[in-house]
Amino acid sequence: MAEKMELNEIEVWDGNHAAAQALRQAQVDVVAAYPITPSTPIVEGYGAFMANGYIDGEFVMVESEHAAMSGCVGASAAGGRVATATSSQGFMLMIEVLYQASGMRLPIVLNVVNRAVASPLNVRGDHGDMYAGRDSGWIQLDAFNAQEVYDLNLCAFKIGEDINVRLPVMVHQDGFTTSHTAQNIRPLSDDEAYAFVGDFKPVDEMLDFSKAVTYGAQTEEDWHYEHKAKQHRALMDSYTVIDRVFEEFEKKTGREYKRLETYMMDDAEVAIVALGATVETCILAAKQLREEEGIKAGVVAPRCIRPFPFNEMRDVLANVKAVATLDHSAPMGAMGMLYNEVAGAMVSTQDRPLITNFIYGLGGRDFSINEAKRIFREQKGHADVGYITTEIQQFSGLRGPKLGFYEMKRS
Amino acid sequence: MAITSIKNLKEFSTNNERLEGAHLLCPGCAHSMIVRELLNCTDDNLVVATNTGCLEVSTAVYPYTSWDTSWIHIGFENAATAAAGAEAMYKARKRKGTLKDPDAPVKFVAFGGDGSTYDIGFQWLSGAVERGHDFTYICLDNENYANTGGQRSSATPTGAHTSTAQAGRVSYGKKQKKKDMVAIMAAHGAPYVAQLSPNKWKSMAKGFQKALETEGPCFINTVSACTTEWKFDPKDTIHVTDLATDSLMFPIYEIINGTELNILYRPKNIIPVEEYLAAQGRYRHLFKPENRHVIDMIQKEVNEKWEYLQRREEARV
Numbered sequence A: 001m002a003e004k005m006e007l008n009e010i011e012v013w014d015g016n017h018a019a020a021q022a023l024r025q026a027q028v029d030v031v032a033a034y035p036i037t038p039s040t041p042i043v044e045g046y047g048a049f050m051a052n053g054y055i056d057g058e059f060v061m062v063e064s065e066h067a068a069m070s071g072c073v074g075a076s077a078a079g080g081r082v083a084t085a086t087s088s089q090g091f092m093l094m095i096e097v098l099y100q101a102s103g104m105r106l107p108i109v110l111n112v113v114n115r116a117v118a119s120p121l122n123v124r125g126d127h128g129d130m131y132a133g134r135d136s137g138w139i140q141l142d143a144f145n146a147q148e149v150y151d152l153n154l155c156a157f158k159i160g161e162d163i164n165v166r167l168p169v170m171v172h173q174d175g176f177t178t179s180h181t182a183q184n185i186r187p188l189s190d191d192e193a194y195a196f197v198g199d200f201k202p203v204d205e206m207l208d209f210s211k212a213v214t215y216g217a218q219t220e221e222d223w224h225y226e227h228k229a230k231q232h233r234a235l236m237d238s239y240t241v242i243d244r245v246f247e248e249f250e251k252k253t254g255r256e257y258k259r260l261e262t263y264m265m266d267d268a269e270v271a272i273v274a275l276g277a278t279v280e281t282c283i284l285a286a287k288q289l290r291e292e293e294g295i296k297a298g299v300v301a302p303r304c305i306r307p308f309p310f311n312e313m314r315d316v317l318a319n320v321k322a323v324a325t326l327d328h329s330a331p332m333g334a335m336g337m338l339y340n341e342v343a344g345a346m347v348s349t350q351d352r353p354l355i356t357n358f359i360y361g362l363g364g365r366d367f368s369i370n371e372a373k374r375i376f377r378e379q380k381g382h383a384d385v386g387y388i389t390t391e392i393q394q395f396s397g398l399r400g401p402k403l404g405f406y407e408m409k410r411s
Numbered sequence B: 001m002a003i004t005s006i007k008n009l010k011e012f013s014t015n016n017e018r019l020e021g022a023h024l025l026c027p028g029c030a031h032s033m034i035v036r037e038l039l040n041c042t043d044d045n046l047v048v049a050t051n052t053g054c055l056e057v058s059t060a061v062y063p064y065t066s067w068d069t070s071w072i073h074i075g076f077e078n079a080a081t082a083a084a085g086a087e088a089m090y091k092a093r094k095r096k097g098t099l100k101d102p103d104a105p106v107k108f109v110a111f112g113g114d115g116s117t118y119d120i121g122f123q124w125l126s127g128a129v130e131r132g133h134d135f136t137y138i139c140l141d142n143e144n145y146a147n148t149g150g151q152r153s154s155a156t157p158t159g160a161h162t163s164t165a166q167a168g169r170v171s172y173g174k175k176q177k178k179k180d181m182v183a184i185m186a187a188h189g190a191p192y193v194a195q196l197s198p199n200k201w202k203s204m205a206k207g208f209q210k211a212l213e214t215e216g217p218c219f220i221n222t223v224s225a226c227t228t229e230w231k232f233d234p235k236d237t238i239h240v241t242d243l244a245t246d247s248l249m250f251p252i253y254e255i256i257n258g259t260e261l262n263i264l265y266r267p268k269n270i271i272p273v274e275e276y277l278a279a280q281g282r283y284r285h286l287f288k289p290e291n292r293h294v295i296d297m298i299q300k301e302v303n304e305k306w307e308y309l310q311r312r313e314e315a316r317v
Ligand SMILES: Cc1ncc(C[n+]2csc(CCOP(=O)(O)OP(=O)(O)O)c2C)c(N)n1
Pocket: B052, B053, B054, B055, B075, B076, B112, B113, B114, B115, B116, B117, B140, B142, B143, B144, B145, B146, B147, B148, B153
């Protein structure tokens, strides 16, 4: 039996350690992993637990991230709890297997410590890797700080392994900003945490030889479409389980999570939609603007990137006049992902808001409270005149001449 | 470990039907002979991982499966890691007491074509063997990417025609040598490595059994004659394979713990490689006068390799 760890009511952990602790408490059966900055401390932390008798499961340090996810798939199909962690280039190398894992409906938990994607090579945080995963068929949960990393990891197992879901789950956190910044964390005890996650319930496991199972079959035009449609449906429908798990978690800890987090949105006239640690920057900016300038600013943040909370987004932005969507990833020839999803959610509403798109902070460039305030003010300007006075897509905090694309067509 | 008797081929061939005859491999394909020998040579439970390739696309086409055992295919390159992951899960669950039948013996096996083994999946195999997972990897070596229509692999021998190393007016087919995968896997320190062939079915079954019984990662390269891409009549699979082993194009041997080499088959009459080459369409162009030197070159290399194997066997190093 693995030894239990005595934890204080309040621990000082960074996002990486919070993830490693959650994996330990969930009593993961197999972790197959490969190191990459800034997620390395997750596997190192787990390795330290392993070396000191806190882990009963297997810890397989493979030779690449592709192999890490491949090992996770093999292990998961063999009927146990599986998790790993990666970032950036490692995530990109995993992508083939991410699709295979979700296509086989294997509830693996992947911690993605978000980092920019080369070239140029960069170890700092942006959401290039997170965005590359958005069509891979995984549930994607986003943590904005270390406490949330811990909490969402425990929830992730419970969501993904639910018999009505059976899908893999990513838990995202921002490289360095969250992963390497220590904060006060309130963990559950080992027993409480495990009781919350529950025992793993094998489904069609390869180690039950009373019936043969085939994983990873071939389908062509006769069945592929139906498989993929069914998988999409499972992902779309998973929100009921996500909501239920978040509710159970709140009951246990008092910490509330929603698929779409909203801050100061009750009377908001202008809003920012953002992801990751930036959400906290935007909340501070909104608070200051309300106090200092009387601008009714609010913040909306998808906790759940996939399945995307379309209904909730539509409803929360229904009475807002102007919205800025903030994308922390190079859009490369299109509008940013958040712009597209928000516009998609709003396009069918009567009085849809004016929606702009800001690309920001690529490769870890700082995004300040002042810049968030400037963006809010700009939206307020759009709201007052009733149209978008700037280009719809702008690059925030870019050196050199201003960069912007695409304008509103006014009758 | 439940070993099956391999005295009588007829009996042996009907033992443990774990690969249904209803599959889509070409008539005369050696892949299924090799796979069936593996499945039949043990009564233990099997978890089988398979790389993308002819075997995989022909045996698990939804809503059907030919596999009456636990089976998984992930991608073209990662069957070794799929088996390794499953093996790790087995260990973890055994320790934690969560297996349904904790006492039932289980073996982990991965199959890959030469394309997935010698080329695209090389790293995954190397990693899994280095880590020492308890599994057996079997390469179905038909010396080309058969599933995608016969392109070259690093297992394609010198002089063979493939669709991406073609014989033509100014080319005699593949220029490079075949990669020596057996030596590479032996150099990993794998406890059991061998090259086996389905025409020598007893030594193949014994080799498989040895691999399954040996704790740790074992690697076996098997000769898998491909009627479609080697271009011979489907009824001649075993005949062509006989020519392969008797010309020593495919010597049959094992290497234990990376050092102890044993030759498992010594042809009574060694035949010239020319006879083996002449039996297959993929070498037809070598018989043009301007390409005769290639046949000589192949013969020379075969002789040298045989000499080398014999010396190593003698030297026990
Ligand atoms: C990543 C990736 N690259 C390429 C392919 C296409 N592909 C599928 S099978 C195959 C060749 C298989 O050759 P081999 O491993 O020798 O098996 P065989 O079909 O000859 O038994 C190729 C190139 C693929 N499925 N995945």
